[in-house]
Amino acid sequence: MKGELRTEWLFDLHATVDAVNAYQVGDFGGGMRTIYPVTGGTVDGPRLRGKVMPFGADFMVARADKVSVLDVRAVIRTEDGADIYAFYPGLLHQDSLGPLAETPADGMYFRTTPRFETGAEQYRWLNRILAVGVGWIDQPGTVSYKVYGVL
Secondary structure (H helix, E strand, O other): OOOOOOEEEEEEEEEEEOOOOOEEEEEOOOOEEEEEEEEEEEEEOOOOEEEEEEEEEEEEEEOOOOOEEEEEEEEEEEOOOOEEEEEEEEEEEOOOOOOOOOOOOOOOEEEEOOEEEOOOHHHHHHHHOEEEEEEEEEEOOEEEEEEEEEO
């Protein structure tokens, strides 16, 4: 049907961040910018398997309305040695979505829109798709996402 949104599960991403050594840039008028270094992680799913390399960061802004605006940059190294640059904005909050829908069951709205860049021939399809991620916090310093390709 025209206009229908369809998705396909690509992978789960589990990343560790260094919250202890986060860098506070400060309040620039649009919120408090904090940079959380990405220290590693894993990627596992039917379309992609590998690890999150120990560099990159979330350049997050905590706004006055209690919404955190994510700006994550990371590199995934696949099991077969390909490097994929992943970058994704997102939103994280625990407020009601109002007329759109109820707040998710876990009480947290944590969504991202990943994009990818790679020169590896077997993964070039990632350069041409949009994706959405549904996130959650496993424990302090560990975040996870279920990532879907938008068809």
